[in-house]
Amino acid sequence: xxxxxxxxxxxxxxxxxxxxxxxxxxxxxxxxxxxxxxxxxxxxxxxxxxxxxxxxxxxxxxxxxxxxxxxxxxxxxxxxxxxxxxxxxxxxxxxxxxxxxxxxxxxxxxxxxxxxxxxxxxxxxxxxxxxxxxxxxxxxxxxxxxxxxxxxxxxxxxxxxxxxxxxxxxxxxxxxxxxxxxxxxxxxxxxxxxxxxxxxxxxxxxxxxxxxxxxxxxxxxxxxxxxxxxxxxxxxxxxxxxxxxxxxxxxxxxxxxxxxxxxxxxxxxxxxxxxxxxxxxxxxxxxxxxxxxxxxxxxxxxxxxxxxxxxxxxxxxxxxxxxxxxxxxxxxxxxxxxxxxxxxxxxxxxxxxxxxxxxxxxxxxxxxxxxxxxxxxxxxxxxxxx
Ligand SMILES: [Zn+2]
Numbered sequence: 001x002x003x004x005x006x007x008x009x010x011x012x013x014x015x016x017x018x019x020x021x022x023x024x025x026x027x028x029x030x031x032x033x034x035x036x037x038x039x040x041x042x043x044x045x046x047x048x049x050x051x052x053x054x055x056x057x058x059x060x061x062x063x064x065x066x067x068x069x070x071x072x073x074x075x076x077x078x079x080x081x082x083x084x085x086x087x088x089x090x091x092x093x094x095x096x097x098x099x100x101x102x103x104x105x106x107x108x109x110x111x112x113x114x115x116x117x118x119x120x121x122x123x124x125x126x127x128x129x130x131x132x133x134x135x136x137x138x139x140x141x142x143x144x145x146x147x148x149x150x151x152x153x154x155x156x157x158x159x160x161x162x163x164x165x166x167x168x169x170x171x172x173x174x175x176x177x178x179x180x181x182x183x184x185x186x187x188x189x190x191x192x193x194x195x196x197x198x199x200x201x202x203x204x205x206x207x208x209x210x211x212x213x214x215x216x217x218x219x220x221x222x223x224x225x226x227x228x229x230x231x232x233x234x235x236x237x238x239x240x241x242x243x244x245x246x247x248x249x250x251x252x253x254x255x256x257x258x259x260x261x262x263x264x265x266x267x268x269x270x271x272x273x274x275x276x277x278x279x280x281x282x283x284x285x286x287x288x289x290x291x292x293x294x295x296x297x298x299x300x301x302x303x304x305x306x307x308x309x310x311x312x313x314x315x316x317x318x319x320x321x322x323x324x325x326x327x328x329x330x331x332x333x334x335x336x337x338x339x340x341x342x343x344x345x346x347x348x349x350x351x352x353x354x355x356x357x358x359x360x361x362x363x364x365x366x367x368x369x370x371x372x373x374x375x376x377x378x379x380x381x382x383x384x385x386x
Pocket of ligand 1: 054055056057058059094095096097098099
């Protein structure tokens with residue numbers, strides 16, 4: 001299905017105070033329709049964030065696959081009027097692990113047709129009304145009210161209310177807001193819970209420092225242990241400015257991605273310099289093979305690599321090096337031993353004498369502390385998945 005609700009910047013501004021009053025986390029109100037016949041107020045909403053977090057690998061995703069359906073969600077009444085939130089649910093394609101998922105909306109009870117706010121209100125123990133009265137008062141079906149109360153009892157929503165999110169591992173990712181236009185936003189995630197915490201309007205160092213110093217209500221950074229960033233010194237400095245004790249980890253995904261890009265560049269150079277049609281043919285279609293994990297190689301791809309080992313041993317060695325870096329992350333070891341094997345990797349890579357690869361090795365050397373820190377954090381569950 002395609003998108004049904006569109007909004008302009010003006011719409012967002014016009015309803016901003018209503019969005020804030022309703023304390024919506026993942027939705028923004030952008031319009032309203034009043035239905036006279038059933039006295040229902042429909043609040044049209046759009047997603048608050050340009051991105052979502054993949055529940056499988058915990059990485060930030062920007063690729064929207066489609067809008068599977070329009071959802072209508074019961075919310076607490078406004079000025080005595082039965083209220084529903086209407087929005088398009090979004091399905092994302094994770095560009096990191098290739099799985100697709102429907103974005104969870106934190107304001108809505110999972111797999112239900114009502115908000116947490118409505119559930120809390122109906123289940124308020126001071127209310128002491130029976131299901132039939134509640135159903136009439138709220139203009140909701142008897143069965144729906146019954147299931148809401150049951151759900152509330154199960155979940156003990158009072159306990160859930162307002163307990164701040166204690167973040168121990170923070171992810172900092174920059175994402176191009178509009179592709180190719182150099183307009184970046186900074187996405188902050190809780191790496192252990194795999195949830196989105198905030199999206200900052202730009203990637204300036206000061207913006208991140210301000211956020212780290214005073215995170216929004218509901219986010220507690222007092223027990224922060226580790227921050228994962230890409231290989232940009234600005235972020236490292238920002239974290240170290242505010243939290244001296246926190247371990248900065250160079251995000252695994254970015255390290256491997258950096259190597260993949262280096263491999264692409266070298267492969268292109270080889271293709272350009274090919275001296276015959278036959279050689280050009282040998283180098284065709286290698287783009288993805290050279291950055292593929294051993295376990296995922298098809299029979300034909302294995303054969304190509306074997307052939308490459310004879311014709312272009314340097315390119316074959318690139319595949320081997322990439323696999324070794326992948327395996328390096330998988331091994332459960334101490335930071336000291338990891339440091340030693342990383343050093344060996346750098347020496348072997350340098351021995352190939354390829355300029356682009358030397359540059360990558362320089363990056364590894366500059367960031368070795370943060371790269372090896374991967375092995376220093378308590379439970380690198382999320383950080384270890386690529
Ligand atoms: Zn994923």
